[in-house]
Amino acid sequence: MTNEKRFLVTLQPSDLQFEQVSALSLLQSALLAGIRMPNSCRNGTCRTCLCKLSTGEIAYQIEWPGLTREEKAEGWLLPCVAEARSDLQLEVPGALRLREK
Template sequence: MPQLTITPAGWTLPIEPGQSLLEAALSAGVRLAKSCRNGTCRACLCPMTSGQVRYRVEWPGLSTEEREQGLVLPCVAEALGDVTLHAPSATQTL
């Protein structure tokens, strides 16, 4: 099962099949910035420092330049293997 690592906290958690990165974080008690959860508001935008994702929606609210810079929208991104996100504002709730 792929793993999601959240830096700088260093939390590592499993990503269940079909989960978005945001859903995987929430199931493990890690709160990331979010609002719409459908890829439009960009509240969850954050840098992916390693890994690859695909998007559930055809037009996630992310420019080509932002994708090239490694930015992702975790609410609609599904991991294609292990992923590391840099989310300094993440908090643990469990």
């Protein structure tokens, strides 16, 4: 049994929710929960997954995600290389439920 902390991520406007799974990206955690978010490269370069953080804190799994300092300051993030550090609200209009949990 682990005592890892899990954070709840809510996507808008769909209201879909999933838990951040330790050591996975937000994108991988969503897929594990049966939720598809737009993506392509999954390594932080193509920006297909670019979305906006409404509330909460994240951390990046790589040193140089493909975002400018200004974009980061405005709340844009790349969920394929980011993890939640608190409960989050993200604006992901393209999110879809792939299957029921």
